Amino acid sequence: MQFDYFVPTKILFGKGRLSSLHSQKLPGKKALIVISSGKSTRSNGYLARVEEQLDLAGVSHAVFDKILPNPIKSHVMEGAALARTEGCDFVVGLGGGSSIDAAKAIAVMAANEGDYWDYVSGGSGQRKPVPNDPLPIVAITTTAGTGTEADPWTVTTKEDTNEKIGFGYEKTFPVLSIVDPDLMLTVPPHLTAYQGFDALFHSTEGYLAKIADPISDLFALKAIELVGKSLAKAVADGTDEAARADVALANTLSGMVESLSSCTSEHSLEHALSAFHHELPHGAGLIMISKAYYTHFANTRACDERMIAMAKALGKADASSAMDFVHALCDLQSACGVAELKMSDYGIDGANLEKYADNARQTMGGLFLVDPVPLSREDSIRILRESFR
Known part of the structure; x- marks a missing residue:
């Protein structure tokens, strides 16, 4: 070790x-x-x-x-x-x-x-x-x-x-x-949600990354737990000081995860979207692609144990499969009112998703190298296609 x-x-x-x-x-x-x-x-x-x-x-x-x-x-x-x-x-x-x-x-x-x-x-x-x-x-x-x-x-x-x-x-x-x-008490609900999911994905990606270590794992699971416990509360009532503090701590812990481990290709794919569409909030873009992205890795069966641990941290105590994390993630997005975000609302062209997949590799290809298993160009395009609406 x-x-x-x-x-x-x-x-x-x-x-x-x-x-x-x-x-x-x-x-x-x-x-x-x-x-x-x-x-x-x-x-x-x-x-x-x-x-x-x-x-x-x-x-x-x-x-x-x-x-x-x-x-x-x-x-x-x-x-x-x-x-x-x-x-x-x-x-x-x-x-x-x-x-x-x-x-x-x-x-x-x-x-x-x-x-x-x-x-x-x-x-x-x-x-x-x-x-x-x-x-x-x-x-x-x-x-x-x-x-x-x-x-x-x-x-x-x-x-x-x-x-x-x-x-x-x-x-x-x-x-x-x-x-x-x-x-943070004045941050409006939709931005609270976008930002909270950005923090969450810093930790989920850092936990799945091939270079994760025991210390980043500790920070990641705690951050995921805090987001699962309190993000929906902070979105529903921005004056809830305890919820705000939980999400703030999750965010800081997630920064430490980024320092000790790494984001994965989920961030590369979103950066490509917002590089072309500057008005797309980063967290919103991550939410849009997250279901298809994590479903892909669940289907590889390459990180079942870690995805089950993330599902339990997010609040699904009886989790027994990798897809339980995806289900918990979707439930949290629904609770935060962000499950129906659309790429098309930000001018993203569903007929030209290849350019985003290629841009992701050309600009931040290094993050693909720490994915749990290799994500091909075709996989990336399919994730974007399944996420588009």
């Missing part, structure tokens, strides 16, 4: 923890605060609260507020240029996974020359080593979906080539993350 354990981020978890930001040892004297292009970070008062905390700590700050739900390379480059112009020596990602992911990429480019795609290893990326360490990153999450506060990964789309690719290495772990469920 061999495995590596490396999750170096200091995580402050729990109700009200944002108020302790000023008392932490922060990694610089001027921060670039990276937020989304939407209104919620300001209207809910989260930006003002972070600015107040930084003021109390004697840290000056600038704001970059252009990040889209699917972050794009041009905004990474623009944010990095602003960080250099403003003389920022660390980056604060405030918001959901998109803002924190973008903060990591901006931190890389604020300290390095060239183009961000020079350092990306998939697709048309140039695979160059990163010469200089990124600026330190502080993550303050206002959603429970990507687990990016506990992993080094960042996902960015190169707009002109429709490539949505993950990037990250040990230097892009946040040095400090704050997970305060109070900041």
Whole structure:
């Protein structure tokens, strides 16, 4: 038995923890605060609260507020240029996974020359080593979906080539993350569901991946259990603090799973969909393909024991077959009101699914290598076809 354990981020978890930001040892004297292009970070008062905390700590700050739900390379480059112009020596990602992911990429480019795609290893990326360490990153999450506060990964789309690719290495772990469920009380029900299923799939994929290890397994099963217990409650009543805390913890644990194990081809397939259709929320895309995806692996009989364990963790105590996980998954999607999502509502062309399957392999083909059993191009197309409506 061999495995590596490396999750170096200091995580402050729990109700009200944002108020302790000023008392932490922060990694610089001027921060670039990276937020989304939407209104919620300001209207809910989260930006003002972070600015107040930084003021109390004697840290000056600038704001970059252009990040889209699917972050794009041009905004990474623009944010990095602003960080250099403003003389920022660390980056604060405030918001959901998109803002924190973008903060990591901006931190890389604020300290390095060239183009961000020079350092990306998939697709048309140039695979160059990163010469200089990124600026330190502080993550303050206002959603429970990507687990990016506990992993080094960042996902960015190169707009002109429709490539949505993950990037990250040990230097892009946040040095400090704050997970305060109070900041998630305002997330609307449909986004709560999309984000919660994204967290769930980080753990289910990490549990099925060939490189899973005993520590990632512990985190994965606990995260699956917490999602099964509380996601539907959080969707039904966003003010349910206990449910919000459970889902927030599941999300952070899932980030650790991503750090210690890996996502599988489910994420590659969804990234291909949202690379072409930027308005498709990542979690929604994952939900759309999940039934066919997990049914495929159940039918291979290659991971029966693990799928049964996931079914039991998700709440089906009497699970005895791999398909019991699929049934439990579908029940949870129905309970969260997301079982009827349609690809066609986002402009996805059902007659041209091959291009998504091919894009998935061309841009994030590495995730196919850790699938429990090989997933062929034909399998991928069939999963997309069975998922389409």
